[in-house]
Amino acid sequence: MTDTQMVKKLVALEPDLDILNIEEAKIKEKISKVIHVSNGKKRVRCIYYNKYTRNVHDKLKPITIKYLDIAGYTTYLKVYKRRFNCSNCSKMFTEENFINGNKKILMDLREYNLSLTYIAEHNNVSDNTIRNVLKKYMKNYPRHIRTLPSVVSFDEFICRESKIEEMIEASNTIDNWLPYIVNSFIDKRLTNGFTEGLNNKIKVIKRIGFGYKTFSFFRLRLLYILNSKKMKNSI
Numbered sequence: 001m002t003d004t005q006m007v008k009k010l011v012a013l014e015p016d017l018d019i020l021n022i023e024e025a026k027i028k029e030k031i032s033k034v035i036h037v038s039n040g041k042k043r044v045r046c047i048y049y050n051k052y053t054r055n056v057h058d059k060l061k062p063i064t065i066k067y068l069d070i071a072g073y074t075t076y077l078k079v080y081k082r083r084f085n086c087s088n089c090s091k092m093f094t095e096e097n098f099i100n101g102n103k104k105i106l107m108d109l110r111e112y113n114l115s116l117t118y119i120a121e122h123n124n125v126s127d128n129t130i131r132n133v134l135k136k137y138m139k140n141y142p143r144h145i146r147t148l149p150s151v152v153s154f155d156e157f158i159c160r161e162s163k164i165e166e167m168i169e170a171s172n173t174i175d176n177w178l179p180y181i182v183n184s185f186i187d188k189r190l191t192n193g194f195t196e197g198l199n200n201k202i203k204v205i206k207r208i209g210f211g212y213k214t215f216s217f218f219r220l221r222l223l224y225i226l227n228s229k230k231m232k233n234s235i
């Protein structure tokens, strides 16, 4: 891995970005890191007719975006966008935004020991933005399970305490059939390790994230943390 690739990975920048320069600068009385970036793609789609063109007209003055806090420094991106003169329709257009600020946020949200407030502070955005990023990302997450997963984790104690009729019933069924269920496992597949591990993780997430105003969002974060690596559009 080259140094530039390493930097990109570290600060969650897209691999096809070009890092032009990294410098220190005093911004708002604080020594900050400034990363100059441009789109590394040679050709882009014309916004009018959707065909590719490579015909760069000029570079615009950079836009400064407050980015992440990295190793105690606030980082800024200086983004250089290009204007193209389409080789097909001869119209002039500016290339679209190529910075995906959500990538780092989604990476942070996956860490179960980071609170929403912490993630918001370190990405220089509000708590609300963090919530919206996750909601948007999880929009297509199925509401119901259609096929059984490889591990079924069931905590009969919590089930009884839940006072949810279906859960209690399921718990009783398992109790009634327990010897038969146990007999069907000839190897070490029957273990409470997974369930206990899961319970612990959930408790840590709950304890660290004081910021959960609603159960539905707490559930969303849990589902994301526990499933994100298996998700189709995994980051």
Ligand SMILES: [Zn+2]
Residues within 6 Å of the ligand: 046, 047, 048, 049, 050, 051, 086, 087, 088, 089, 090, 091
């Ligand atoms: Zn065009």
